[in-house]
Amino acid sequence: MTQQEQKDHGALRVTATQAAAHVDPARLLHAIAALARFGARDDGGVDRPALSGRDLDARRYLIERAHALGCTVTTDHCANLFIRCAGTEDLPPVMTGSHADTQPSGGKLDGCYGVLAGLECIEALNDAGIRTRRPLDVVVWTNEEGTRFQPGAMGSSAFVEPALIDRYRAVSDASGVTLADALSAHSDAFPSLATRNETQAAHAFIELHIEQGPQLEIAGRPLGIVSGIQGVRWYAVTCTGVAAHAGTTPMPARRDAMTLAIDVRADIDAFAKALGQHDTRVTFGRWSVVPNSINTIASSVTFTVDFRHPDEAVLAAFDQQIAQCAARPDVMLEALFSHEPVGFDAALLTRLGEAADALEAPTLTLTSGAFHDAMYLAQHCPTAMLFVPSRDGISHNPLEHTDDDHLVLGTRALAHCLATLCNEP
Ligand SMILES: [Zn+2]
Incomplete structure (x- = not known):
């Protein structure tokens, strides 16, 4: 490093520390409570389907708050909201944010925390009198949960791959409303929002989120630096037998689809665990039995397999072994969905680590x-995620909870990291 570079580096650190220090705990916690009112359930949870009336009300609250902060708000072909705090130079923005839709019996933090922490970072930069070189965009991605319209993460995937929107627009919810209808209701509700017509380059994306699992709590660490997202395979396995009378058919004469299915399940379970060791997650969540009668031997059993692992090679080996396992006439295998593991950007993970160090916060690196x-x-720009602990690992549940101190610390780390990234050339 030259002397000038060292000086610049030092100035950046001071700015980032000031941004983190200006995060206001009361303002952040108040905003979380305020957003949770839209679709509040009696049990303390939130029910806010994507682009529903309640979601539009929540968006109105976010847009009004953004305008009060001096930000501009734009939208795009999938109703994603981009809340922009201008930079001093015309450079690609640093993006943060998450989603504001919830599960039907969701909590008030999943998604919303990342959006509101992003807004709090803008407040903190303003209060600290910091103008950054790059713009900062806090993004509200549409329909991450995928409960009203499938698949999930529609907004972010259509942002990265715009051609997807044609297929998405035709998707209907349970009452026959298409995404196209819901998108026009959104533009009717916000006629003054300008629409971005093309996906713009970005300098980085950092998503702050609750962990939704128990690892941080178990390790006793308040911040999780997320190195990536594990890959997944979904299969349906159908085992075929012959229906017969439960009382009259001798055991050796039976072709029982359930007996076969239980054996096949045990095989899959065994090789899945052997392949992936302690990183394996294997779930046999849905079973359908024909004829599903107490006194008839099953003629057909279909069960699903959800296999997840952070290593691409393990996922490929799983594909091979499950295909071998199904290579017999009475077992049929159907591949339903797959996604490869995603590794986050190494330089951004370092930035997050530096932010945590500056705040003297112990971290855990996790997937x-x-x-x-x-x-x-991650397909669009350098991307990483930061987690805060979830009490008892519970999420997608009204009981979802993160300690206030952890919510504040996560937001300070985000502010530190965003201030640094926004001042990068
Ligand atoms: Zn989420």
């Missing part, structure tokens, strides 16, 4: 077990 918008953004 995300759940999908996030960041999984798609």
